[in-house]
Amino acid sequence: MQLSTKHLLGIKELQPSDISLILSTAQQFKEVLQRPIKKVPSLRDVTIVNLFYENSTRTRISFELAEKRLSADTINFSASGSSVSKGETLLDTVNNILSMKVDMVVMRHNASGAPHFLAQHLPNTAIVNAGDGINEHPTQALLDAFSIIEQTGTLQGRKVLLVGDIMHSRVALSNIYLLKKMGAEVKVSGPPTLIPKYIREALGIEVEYNLRKALQWCDVANILRIQLERQNQVLFSSLREYNLSYGVSSRLLDEIGKDIVIMHPGPINRGVEIDSDVADSRHSVILRQVENGVAVRMAVLYLLSGKKELVHN
Amino acid sequence: MQELLSAQQLSLTINRLAHQLTENGEDLSSLVFIGIQPRGTHVAKKIVEAIAAIHPNTPINSGFLDITFYRDDFREELHIPKETTITFSIEGKKVILIDDVLYTGRTIRAALDALQDFGRPRKVELCVLINRTFNRELPIQPDYLGIAIDTTPAQKVKVNWETEQALLY
Structure with missing residues (x-):
């Protein structure tokens, strides 16, 4: 069993079976988070960039924790203080980051549809929508x-x-x-x-x-x-x-x-x-919602990262 | 298809393993029996039942361990995790890992890694129902053993838990 999609752009694009799979996998990650050592080696070879074009506390920390608990390498990017202010486009920024061998992109953007745009141009990179404008989260x-x-x-x-x-x-x-x-x-x-x-x-x-x-x-x-x-x-x-x-x-x-x-x-x-x-x-x-957020995001990242080899074949 | 263990033999083997696991008279509270998901859980349940019959009214620490997140073939195939139920501390205890078939040894390697995240056991031992003696890919051997068989990689060994038979295809 696996997800029917390579990206998590919105719930609109998911099948009910995808949702069930994510939720049942999250249940197992919730157990992981209760262990004395709350970390598994699953994504040891995966690098994830967190692109935040909009402010966030919970989502950003939650994704970062989820990535770390899965042993992924992470890079954080905030639009403020970056070359975005010098006029670099979204696609250029992301392509530059990906050329440094990054496997997955978690993105929050104030423009609705920004992650869908990225997914169209970067079909081989898993894109996770962390909130796009007034569209989806x-x-x-x-x-x-x-x-x-x-x-x-x-x-x-x-x-x-x-x-x-x-x-x-x-x-x-x-x-x-x-x-x-x-x-x-x-x-x-x-x-x-x-x-x-x-x-x-x-x-x-x-x-x-x-x-x-x-x-x-x-x-x-x-x-x-x-x-x-x-x-x-x-x-x-x-x-x-x-x-x-x-x-x-x-x-x-x-x-x-x-x-x-x-x-x-x-x-x-x-x-x-x-x-x-x-x-x-x-x-x-x-606060229980916030706690569950880490387990759910671990499940999403874990299930999407598994597609890597399939995509490269 | 060849029958390796009939239902009666399987029951006798489980009973023998239950006696062997407890024969040196260690306090049951210092032992932990952990079945490896998915199929080791059936063996673990049977063994724990048999030990409970030998030592009535004694609490036994037992649980299940899922090793999905610790697999070394994660990039080749996506596996869906099953439940892990280790609700007690394994710190300082003797852990007996239980599985149905020992073949390449990779599952046990992953289980040893997974176990570390629950604490530092005093000792870890391995109990398997069937040991496929050839084709081990890692230096792992069982401490308690139901039966040993010689197989080729093309063959399949399976325990059918409905009919309680061990079969070789």
Whole structure:
């Protein structure tokens, strides 16, 4: 068994069997991470470059740790402080790095489709999308799915709610693709200005503008950050107003009185989309998600690296 | 096809191995029995059951080890990992690695590497049901042995755990 793809560009491009394979492999890596020595020699002969054209804390550290735990050699690249500011194109930068015998590229880019562009031009190098603009963030969706299975046993039939800035969130789109492929039910909730107008027609996703009703419906609530850096117009009147209408508070959860698994891809804006007491409550699996992220990324890198010989033949 | 062990012989062999493994009277709490995934787990389960029958009401440390991430042929073929269940410390213990067929020795080499990541055992020994004496590619020999057979690389040795027979093709 192996993945049907050479790259991880998005969940959209994956088969359900690919997703299952990544998640079950991640389960074994999670066990590795609990050993006294949390490192395996699998990718000893693989060099990976982490290309980050956009800021990141969790994803970057998580990928780097995953690579190190697999014994891969790693190089880190940030657009700031590089020759990008001198006018070098993305393809030139990557080709220069690859000419130094690098096997895999993990890339975050603020332009949607940047990893797809690279994959077209570099068919023999495995490309892993670590977030591209407002398109996809596939490893985040995979670790969210892993965490949902860990908490509730399955994805099949689970009711998952995505709350907040659906419009600008690549986490939302990747989650929607993944959850639908794996048989979960998905709804979104948030201010109408932050929900794509044609989400029902395009993706078959129901919208529930009333957060209380939406929470009453769901088993799992994945709360998304307001992506202020991607908004060039005023889409809601104030953060305080947003918090009052769409912030998840413990008072709201107590009133609903249902055990809902609370997730958040981070970084959290405390007091905006989620209140502190919810983020730190026993319902919250936010730090568990971060922990699972390393195992899931190890699985992705391990499964994609295996294609190396096949590609060269 | 040739039958190497019938179901009855296999059961007797497992019983003999269980006695041999515990005959020097070592405290069972200082021993760890580890079946190598995937097929060594069947042998390990049977041996642990047999030891439990000889020493009732004594806890036995046993688990499974997957060696996928430590293989030396990873670049030739992608292998999908199976479960590892070593939920106890192996530090200072005597570890007995258990597998069904010993052939090239490469699986055991990988298992020795994998084991190191769980701590430093006092001693590691190897118990196999069938030893294919030719075609070893590494200096590895069993300490406890069911049967030894001479085979050529073209032949296949398999234990069918449904009928509990060891077969040579």
